Amino acid sequence: DGTRNGGPAEAAAVAPLPLPLPPPSSPLRCSTDPLFIHLFWAKHHFGGRSEGESMDVKGHGFDQPDRKHGGEGASQNGLKSSVRSGWIKMTNRFYEKIELYDMQWDGLDLSKCHVAVAPFGGLIAIAPDGSEMGANKVRIFTSAGRFLSEFRWPHKGLVGMGWTDSEHLVVVIAEGENNVFVYSIHGECLNSFLIPQCKVIAECSIWGSGLVCRAAGTHCDFYAVQNFHRPRVTKLRSPSIPFKPSAMVPIPANQNPHRKLEVLLASPHGSIHIISNSEPVEVKATQDERRFNEPFLKIALSPSGRYLAAVNKTGTLTVMESDFSATISEFITKHSRPPLDVAWCGEDSVLLYWEQILIMVGPFGAYVAFKYPQAKKNTLRLQTQEDGCIVLTSSQCELLRKVPEPVVTIFKSKSKEPASQVFAASRAFERSNIAADLCIRQLKNSGKEDHLRDAVLTCLEAALHCFHIEAQAALLKAASYGKLFCEDRDGYLRDTFVERCKYVRVLHNVRQKNVGIPLTYSQFKALGIEVLIERLVHRHEHLLALRICELMKLSTMKQKTLEHWACAKIRSSGTEDYKKLGREIIEKLKICPGISFGKIAETAFNEGLKELATSLLEHEPKSKDQVNLLLNMDQEERALRKAVESRDSDLIMSVLLYLLKRLPGGSVAEGPVDPELDPDGAELQ
Numbered sequence: 001d002g003t004r005n006g007g008p009a010e011a012a013a014v015a016p017l018p019l020p021l022p023p024p025s026s027p028l029r030c031s032t033d034p035l036f037i038h039l040f041w042a043k044h045h046f047g048g049r050s051e052g053e054s055m056d057v058k059g060h061g062f063d064q065p066d067r068k069h070g071g072e073g074a075s076q077n078g079l080k081s082s083v084r085s086g087w088i089k090m091t092n093r094f095y096e097k098i099e100l101y102d103m104q105w106d107g108l109d110l111s112k113c114h115v116a117v118a119p120f121g122g123l124i125a126i127a128p129d130g131s132e133m134g135a136n137k138v139r140i141f142t143s144a145g146r147f148l149s150e151f152r153w154p155h156k157g158l159v160g161m162g163w164t165d166s167e168h169l170v171v172v173i174a175e176g177e178n179n180v181f182v183y184s185i186h187g188e189c190l191n192s193f194l195i196p197q198c199k200v201i202a203e204c205s206i207w208g209s210g211l212v213c214r215a216a217g218t219h220c221d222f223y224a225v226q227n228f229h230r231p232r233v234t235k236l237r238s239p240s241i242p243f244k245p246s247a248m249v250p251i252p253a254n255q256n257p258h259r260k261l262e263v264l265l266a267s268p269h270g271s272i273h274i275i276s277n278s279e280p281v282e283v284k285a286t287q288d289e290r291r292f293n294e295p296f297l298k299i300a301l302s303p304s305g306r307y308l309a310a311v312n313k314t315g316t317l318t319v320m321e322s323d324f325s326a327t328i329s330e331f332i333t334k335h336s337r338p339p340l341d342v343a344w345c346g347e348d349s350v351l352l353y354w355e356q357i358l359i360m361v362g363p364f365g366a367y368v369a370f371k372y373p374q375a376k377k378n379t380l381r382l383q384t385q386e387d388g389c390i391v392l393t394s395s396q397c398e399l400l401r402k403v404p405e406p407v408v409t410i411f412k413s414k415s416k417e418p419a420s421q422v423f424a425a426s427r428a429f430e431r432s433n434i435a436a437d438l439c440i441r442q443l444k445n446s447g448k449e450d451h452l453r454d455a456v457l458t459c460l461e462a463a464l465h466c467f468h469i470e471a472q473a474a475l476l477k478a479a480s481y482g483k484l485f486c487e488d489r490d491g492y493l494r495d496t497f498v499e500r501c502k503y504v505r506v507l508h509n510v511r512q513k514n515v516g517i518p519l520t521y522s523q524f525k526a527l528g529i530e531v532l533i534e535r536l537v538h539r540h541e542h543l544l545a546l547r548i549c550e551l552m553k554l555s556t557m558k559q560k561t562l563e564h565w566a567c568a569k570i571r572s573s574g575t576e577d578y579k580k581l582g583r584e585i586i587e588k589l590k591i592c593p594g595i596s597f598g599k600i601a602e603t604a605f606n607e608g609l610k611e612l613a614t615s616l617l618e619h620e621p622k623s624k625d626q627v628n629l630l631l632n633m634d635q636e637e638r639a640l641r642k643a644v645e646s647r648d649s650d651l652i653m654s655v656l657l658y659l660l661k662r663l664p665g666g667s668v669a670e671g672p673v674d675p676e677l678d679p680d681g682a683e684l685q
Contacts, residue, residue, distance in 0.1 A: 079427075079470060079471060079474060080411050080413075082468070082470075082471075083407070083411045083466070083468050083471050084411055084412075084413065086098070087403060088360075088368050090349075090360075090362035090364075090366040090367070090368060091362060091363070091364045091366050093348070093362065093363070093402060093403075094402070094403040094408055094412075095345075095349065095360065095362075095368075095400065095401065095402050095403060096400075096401060096403050097370065097391075097398055097399070097400050098398065098399040098400075098401070098467050099396060099398055100143065100144075100396075100397045100398060100399055100511075100518045101143060101144040101145065101396065101397045101513055101516065101518070102145075102395065102396055103144065103145030103393075103394070103395055103396060103397060104141075104144055104145035104146050104147075104513075105141060105145040105147070108126070108145075108394055109376070109379070109394060110126070110378075110379045110380075110381060110392070110393070110394050111376045111377055111378045111379045112128060112129055113126045113127060113128055113129060114126070114127045114128075114129060114158055114160070114161055115381045115392070116161040116162050116163060116169070117163075117381055117383035117390060117392055118163035118167055118383075119163070119208075119383060119384075119385055119386075119523075120385070120517075120519065120523050120526070120527050121143055121390075121510075121516075121517040121518045121519045121523065122143070122163060122167055122517075122535075123140055123141065123142060123143070123148065123163070123167065123185060124140070124141045124142070124143065124145075124392065125138050125139070125140055125161050125163070125169050126138065126139050126141065127139070127158055127161065129158075136152050136153055136154075136155065136156045136158070137150060137151070137152045138150065138151060138152075138153075138161070138169070138171070138183075140169070140185050142515070142516030142517070142539075143390070143397050143516045143517065143518055144397065144513045144514075144515075144516035145397070145516075146513075146514070146516055148185060148186075148539065149185060149186045149187055150187070151183065151186075151187025153171055153173070153181055153183075153189075154176065155173050155175075155176040156173070157173045157174035157175060157176075158171065158172075158173055158174075159172045159173060159174055159201050159202075159203065159204050159213075160172045160203070160204040160205070160206060161206070162206025162207070162211070163206075163208070164182070164208055164209065164228055165208035165209055167185065167535055167538065168182050168183060168184060168185075168190060168228070169182070169183045169184075169185065170182055170183075170206050170211065170228065171183065172201060172204045172206070172211065172213065173201070174200050174201050174202075174216075175199060175200045175201070177194065178192040178193055178194045179194055179195055179198070179201055180192065180193050180194075180195065180211070180225070180231070182228050184538070185538060185539065191228065191229075191231070193231045193233075195213065195223050195225075195233050196233060197215075197221070197223075197235070198213065198215040198221070198223055199215070199216075200215065200216040200217070201213045201214070201215065201216065202214050202215065202216040202217075203248065205248055205249065205250050207250060207252055208252075209226060209227060209228065209252065209254075210224065210225050210226040210227065210228070210250075210252065210261070211224070211225050212224045212236075212248065212250045212261075212263050214245070214248065218242060219238070219242055220238060220242040220243065220244060220245075221235065221238055222235070222236040222238055222263060222275060223235055223236065224236055224250075224261055224263070226252075226253070226261055234277065236263060236275045236276060236277065237275055237276070237277065237278065237279060237280055238275060238280065239265070239267075239273045239275065239280045239282070240280070243265075243267050243268060244268075245265040245266050245267065245273075246266045246267075246268060246295055246296065246297050247264075247265075247266035247296055247297060247298055247299040247310075248263060248264070248265055248266075249263070249264045249299045249300070249301055249308075250262070250263045250264075251263070251264065251301060251305055251322060252305070254305075255301070255304065255305025256305060256322075257323065260276055260277065261276060261277075262274050262275070262276045263275050263276070264299060264308075266295060266296040266297070266299060266310075267282075267295065268295050269295065270284070270292045270293055270294055270295045270296075270312075271283060271284045271292055272292065272296065272299075272324075283324050285324075286320055286321070286324045286325065286326055286327045287324060287325045287326060288325075288326050288327055290318075290320075290327040292312075293312075294312035294313045294314050294316070295312060295313055296310040296311065296312050296318075297311060297312065297313060297338045298310065298311040298338060298339060298341070298342040299311075299342070300342045300343055300344055300350070300384070301322065301344075302322075302344045302347055302384075303344060303346070303347060303384055303385070303386045304347055305322060306321065306322055306347075307319060307320065307321060307322060307328065307344075307347070308320050308321070308322050309342055309344060309350040311333075311338055311339055311342055311352065313338065315332065315333040315334065315335045315336070315337075315338060315339075316330060316331070316332050316333070317330065317331040317332075317333060317342075317350060317352065317361060318330050319331075319350065328363075329363065329364070329365060331361050331365055331367070333352065333359070335354065337354070339352040339353050339354050340353050340354060340355070340377075340378055340380075341353040341380070341381075341382050343382035343383070343384045343389055344384045344389065345360060345384070345388055345389040345400050345401065345402070346385070346386070346387050346388050346389070346401060346402050347386075348362070348363045348402065349361060349362050349363065349402070351382055351389055351391075351400070353380050353382060355375075355377050355378075356371060356372050356373055356375050357369055357370070357371055357372070358370040358371075358372065358380065358391065360400065372393065374395070375393055375394070376394075379393055379394055380392070380393055381393075385399075385401075385520075385523060386522060386523060386526060387401055387402070387404075387520055387522040387523065388400055388401025388402070388520065389401070390518075397518070399518060399520070401520065404461075404462070404465035404521075404522070406419070406458045406459075406461040406462035406465060407462045407465050407466055409458060409462070410423050410458065410459065410462050410475070411462075411471070417455075417458075418443055418451040418452065418454060418455035418458075419454070419455040419456075419458035419459055419462070421439050421442070421443060421455070422439075422440075422443070422452070422455040422456065422459060422478050422479075422481070422482040423459060423474070423475065423478040424439060425437075425439035425440050425478075425481065425482070426474070426477055426478035426481040426482070427474065427478075429481060430477075440452075440482075440485050443455070444485060452482060452485060452486050453486050453493065455482055456479050456482040456483045456486060456493060456497075457479075457493075457496065459475045459476075459478045459479040459482065460475070460476075460479045460496065460497065460500040461500075461521075462475050463475035463476050463479070463500065463504060464500060464503055464504060464507070464521040464524075465520065465521045465522075472504060476500075476501065476504070479497060479500075480497065483497060502551055502552060503521070503524070505551065506524075506529070506532075506548055506551070506552075507519060507521065507524060509544060509547075509548075510532065510536070510544070515536075515539075515541060515544065517532075517535070517536075519532070529548070529552055529554070530554065530557055532548075533545045533548055533549060533554070533557050533560075533561065534557075534560075536548070537560070537561050537564045537565075538564075540568060542561055542562075542564065542565040542568075545557075545561045546558065546561050546562070546565075549561055555592075558592055559592055559594075559595045559596070562588070562589055562591075562592050562595060563595065563596070563599055563600060565588075566585045566588075566589065566600045566603075567599065567600055567603040569581070569584075569585060570585075570600070570603050570604050570607055570609065570612070571603065571607060573607075573609075578604075578609050578611055578612040578615075579615075581612060582612050582615045582616060585600065585616070586616070586619060589619075594621055596620065596621065596622060596625065597616045597617060597619045597620040598617075598620055598622070598625035598626070598629055600616055601613040601614075601616040601617045601620065601629055602629055602632075604616060605629070605632075605633055610633065613629075613633060614633070614635070614638075617629060617630065623642060623643070623645075623646035623648060623651060624648075624651055626642050627639045627642050627643050627646075627651060627655060630642065631655070631658060636655075636658075636659055636662070639655055640652075640655050640656075640659070643655045
């Protein structure tokens with residue numbers, strides 16, 4: 001693709017968009033069971049494969065992932081044991097480590113690189129450190145290690161990198177005419193600015209909507225930017241006695257109960273200074289009188305902003321409220337050296353990383369250790385998620401998380417919850433066991449009508465949270481079986497079931513290795529379907545984005561997806577025949593009646609394809625957009641003709657006024673006057 005700056009040739013093509021496939025036809029369509037309809041559609045739509053066979057459809061339906069997710073390994077009777085096999089129990093909670101991907105990059109040593117991992121299954125930015133050649137070059141990969149793009153910035157001296165909420169890369173360099181740059185994932189510089197009065201930046205901390213940096217020198221001044229779209233640099237009020245902080249953690253305004261940006265600075269004397277626009281505050285102990293006797297070397301903020309995890313010089317982990325109102329717990333690591341990194345795993349456990357070992361500390365002092373014997377020093381990267389943590393190594397991408405409650409409810413050993421009973425009844429029904437009927441009768445006769453209904457909804461939630469493929473299919477079957485015995489006069493269960501099946505389908509496809517977005521259901525809900533589609537479009541996964549729009553019936557997003565595809569196609573066309581390119585674009589965009597061609601034509605004009613832009617504008621349904629772009633293309637006569645054809649008096653008048661300003665002589669063009677454009681003619685009268 002022309003928008004990708006560098007990289008392998010196979011990453012360069014913009015895939016053409018085929019027309020939507022027609023729905024399957026079969027005499028068995030009389031079934032009204034949504035699960036049957038959904039699975040039957042997938043089976044017949046992709047070649048009539050049997051239920052156990054793999055479907056290599058790559059972005060169209062229920063893809064079968066790798067065996068490591070448990071898709072084919074579990075037996076019929078041992079499914080619960082297979083799901084529980086990866087669980088780790090700490091006190092009364094269960095955690096799991098999921099191997100998401102084997103990284104597709106070759107021989108990349110993360111120990112010699114700056115690495116920035118985006119949240120919500122986002123992208124990975126990697127840049128060599130200052131000692132390596134090409135230190136001002138950054139490469140972008142998916143979470144599966146698939147190369148997307150690479151680009152350079154004007155200066156050396158990288159201080160830090162981070163991702164914005166809109167998945168743009170922020171690069172901070174030590175010094176230069178501008179020292180903060182915002183890039184798209186394909187290397188386009190969207191914005192750059194200078195932090196005034198800060199000649200050299202010593203360190204920085206970046207979050208989704210802003211950054212905080214410390215100026216080099218003895219004064220240790222601090223500056224903040226809270227909006228990358230309209231950057232406004234604010235100098236924070238520094239402590240009265242300057243010092244170089246051993247840890248610096250910003251608390252953004254949306255995570256702070258005071259609704260303002262505050263920055264925590266760990267001093268060499270053991271206290272923590274809180275700086276902002278107001279007077280700095282020094283904290284020497286929490287309000288429950290737990291004093292800070294040793295300086296903190298690492299501090300991490302929880303996803304909600306409610307808790308802090310801090311490790312001091314002696315290796316003691318302290319978890320406290322972010323407003324220092326109370327100390328939650330303390331954990332003595334007995335390690336002679338401080339950890340290389342500290343990160344939250346969701347909201348209730350903390351990860352500590354040393355060389356070749358990762359320790360997860362639970363809420364009540366319990367812990368578990370994960371060993372990485374093949375990992376070199378400083379090769380693990382931790383990225384906190386709202387429900388877990390991404391663990392990135394040179395060879396793998398993993399997810400550590402607390403097992404979601406609906407999954408625990410159903411698959412926990414000896415569970416007697418209604419959802420677990422419905423799941424067991426469904427499995428018994430598949431084996432033609434009469435115990436299925438007895439189990440359902442017991443639930444219906446329990447005296448609480450909502451038990452069965454809630455059990456069905458819990459099965460649906462568990463299917464969305466689960467990464468175990470065979471378990472997902474079994475949970476959907478259990479929900480389909482259980483809802484047959486529920487009264488559903490308002491159609492809520494039916495509609496919820498169909499909607500959840502669509503969500504499962506979307507999550508399956510974006511998790512595939514060729515896409516590389518390992519979203520959990522909690523992250524999917526927080527991100528939103530429209531934002532997910534936008535991210536797919538920006539990665540040039542237009543076909544998958546289009547299929548999701550059609551599945552979820554999102555007409556506006558469908559138009560945006562097709563529009564972006566057409567613009568990307570034009571930018572990557574090179575010397576391609578513009579007539580052939582125009583016919584291809586018009587043919588593909590027929591699947592979306594009423595789509596605007598204005599932005600597409602403008603892209604063609606900016607790329608120097610004036611004839612293509614003119615031909616595309618003939619299909620623009622909005623006369624105002626059509627006329628305005630024709631005027632920008634210096635085609636005044638055609639613009640006036642289109643204005644007259646629209647019979648919009650305001651539009652005609654605006655064109656005439658434009659021509660009077662642009663052409664004081666009053667003539668549109670040399671040659672005979674067209675009767676339709678004659679001011680004395682019937683058209684204008």
